[in-house]
Every structure is written in structure tokens, then in C-alpha cells.
Amino acid sequence: MAKTPQTLTIDDSCFAMRARLLSRVVTGIYDEATRPLGVKASQITLLAITAHMGVARPSDVCEVLHMDASTLSRNVERMRKSGWLEVVPGEGRSQPFQLTDAGWKLLKKVEPLWKKAQQKARTTLGKELADALSGPLAELRPTD
């Protein structure tokens, strides 16, 4: 093998490569910061969203996070086993959940570490990227 044609169109301008790379780098900053508490970036997001919602309906959370329902289902289950979330009675097929006391306590402990990570992420990203990333979430839809 070992050919290198000049006609390669896929290069480092690929948004998938850059978005995934960015996700790895940024996730690492938060994971490292909160590792002493045994909680990961993805879980912090779910803790915070649940806190804000009070009682969170899975389908709502999925819509906000653009996350597949099966992914959320398993993330909730892991955090339920950890004692941070609990499922509450809901209507129909819905299985809403909320924070437990342990979940609230963890969230409070996480906050100062999150703040440091948030600051570090901002400097790592630089102003342009940080500002661009801070735009309205709803705009992440094709052509609007």
C-alpha cells in the first residue's frame, strides 16, 4: 500500500472529527476535576438538569440533550443504583425521576469543582469557541 493520492477530500476540516475531539478534550477537563467525587461529566449534566426540572420526564430530557432514549434510560439506571436518582410514579408509560437527598448533596459538592473546570474549559477553548458554544441550543437543527 502506502499510496497518498492528492485527491483526498476528507481532511481535518471535518466537523465530526472536530466535534468529537472537542468533546473528548472538554469532557476530560470536567472528569478530572470531579474524579475525587466519583462522578463524570455526563452524570453531572443529568444531575443538574434533574435539579432544574424537579421531576424529570425522560422524553423531555432526551429532547433537551439530543440524546437517544436508550442512552438516557441506562444512564438513569446507573445513577439510580448509585443512589443519586429515584424513579417516581408517572402517568402512562412515563417513568419520571428526581434527585434523592444523596443526589442533592452530591450536586452541592460538585459545584465548586465544576466552577473550576468551567473556567479551565473557557481558557482552553479560547474566546471565539467558548462564545460560539454558548449560543442558543435550539439552533442545532438543520437550516432551522
Added chain:
Amino acid sequence: MAKTPQTLTIDDSCFAMRARLLSRVVTGIYDEATRPLGVKASQITLLAITAHMGVARPSDVCEVLHMDASTLSRNVERMRKSGWLEVVPGEGRSQPFQLTDAGWKLLKKVEPLWKKAQQKARTTLGKELADALSGPLAELRPTD
């Protein structure tokens, strides 16, 4: 439970949440576009990088992609089993790899689908985010 204190500092400004969300959305665009070929966004990145490098050393690829060596090791192994990559003799502990004929053929088939996904990603992200994401990769380091 069901309390909602006003003192919650972690909100939707969280860069980890936004970077991961972005990664899910953008990855989905490319995964969907290239699903007919049975190849995923992460694998397309590795195909393209390997093509550009000719012979790719794992540690180099990890540095460029900010990816853990263990992750790359398993991704390479999967793609080797698929017949797209092959390991070539290297010095010391190094296990460099390159594209196989099948890998080159796949890459060529992927290119037009990638172009469509790249265009869709650009419109989905919007100009500001797309431009910001297109900045130099090397700047993803704290404070520089």
C-alpha cells in the same frame, strides 16, 4: 424531594454539556449519511488520518486526536477485523498501521457521502459555530 433552590450554579452554560451535545448531534449527521456503507464517524476519521499519514504510528494519531491510546488500540483492532487497516512491522514497541486496498476503496466510496454530511453539518451548526470549530487544533490546550 422536589426542591428547586435558586442557588444552582450548574446550568446550561456548562461547556461539557454543550460539547457532548454537539458531538452527539454532529456525529449523528455523519453516521446517518454513511450508514449504507457500514462505517461510522469515528472510523471515517481514522481512515482519513491513516490515508494522510500513509503509515500511521498509534502514538502520533493519539496526539493529533487527543485520544487515549487504549481507545485507539481497540478502534484499530475493530477496523483491522473489518479488513480496512493492517498492522505493519515497526521499531520497538511501535505497531504502525496503514490502509488496506479495501480501506482505500471504502474511503473513496465514503467521500461523496462525507461531503453531503459536511455541508449539512455546516448549516446545522450555523456560521459562527462552524467557523469557530474550524480554528487551529493545536490551540486546544489550557492558556497556551
Added chain:
DNA sequence: AATCCGATATTGCATATACAATTTGCATAT
């Protein structure tokens, strides 16, 4: 009432990811 249907959630399966620990090859020091 029995059936169908749409919304919602969960399961099976596969890939992607990282940390900790281990293996391995090479160079250097003793």
C-alpha cells in the same frame, strides 16, 4: 368489549471512550 395505534420506555447488540494496571522492547547505568 376487542382491536388497533401512537407515544414511551426498555433490551439486545455493537461501537466509542478513558483510567489503571500490565506487558514489552530498548537504552542506559552499574
Added chain:
DNA sequence: ATATGCAAATTGTATATGCAATATCGGATT
């Protein structure tokens, strides 16, 4: 020559992710 240590890669384990298929609840149709 052996030991020591460094660099690179792999393995064990756990979380994160999505698609396809399945299960389940409740409402609408007949």
C-alpha cells in the same frame, strides 16, 4: 551481563452512546 527505567502498546473494567426490536400503557375506532 544484569538491572533499571522509559516509552509504547494492550488488557481489564466501567461508562456513554445509538439503532433495531420489543414491551407497555392509554386512547381512538369499530
